[in-house]
Amino acid sequence: MGRIEIRRNILEANENLARRNRDFFASNDVLVVNVMAAPGAGKTSTILKTIESLADQYAFAVIEGDMASRIDADVMAERGIPVEQINTGNMCHLDANMIREAAGKFTYDRPTILFIENVGNLVCPSEFSLGEDLNIVIASTTEGHDKPYKYPSIYLRADAVLINKIDLLEAMEFDRKMFCDGVAAVKPMPPLFEISCRNGSGLDDWACWLASECERKLGGTRGKLAEG
């Protein structure tokens, strides 16, 4: 028997495609935000609210990933937001190749924030890079404060963490400290925003942070973005 050392990443093909997506987005002045969360945590609601608050500063596009249906895409389209729906069938996550196809369908004529609403799932999306600039994890008070302990891999990739449905914090007996300790046990505490898509609280801070991230990536290339 001969033994051959390989040491090759099994998801290499996806990583390579993700890198090509990243180049494509950079050359088109697109900031890509991969939104990951459990089903029903408030991905669609958060994306809508964020677009509402930053609509006069950037152009937006949305890629909706769901196993089935066009429900979320229709919500975006109704509001005139450019949207592509990806139905993954029985796949539980999006991959770089799906994003390449969908992202190519938009026109980017000014600095754009592209939201990717990943399939509602706290497990598989964490393994697949898409070419995104930011990974956002949305937790919600309704799913309980123990999720960072149970699903660490998704939190490992989080560049920012949102706790949505903060209006229900008391009713859900959501233990904020236990939640934050869990995130901090996975990685150095990323920016954390407590928001409510229902009553609007916390959304300004979050939108402000996102805009500053956008400045950081696109500001240099285009000079004038959000008028100063």
Next chain:
Amino acid sequence: MTAITIVVGDLTSIVDESVQFYFNIMTKGTILEDAILRFKRIAPEFVCTDCGHLFTGRSIGIRCPDCGGKSIVADKGQEFYIESVEVDDGAD
């Protein structure tokens, strides 16, 4: 006979049985049809945020065995790669 060693960190969402399942489907009728997959699982490693002690453990939020301090996930546990392939080269 061919044997492939795959390294999987326990912090990934990769399940050995499901890799094996798809491997069997994809290799049917190819030279890898009878290849054996060997899985090497890597336990997550944690580092103490107080004393820097490095230790392996099972769960997030585990306390440092040395000083009782809080821990944070270190590098190990997120692997998913092919380590090596063993092939019959005719020699004994």
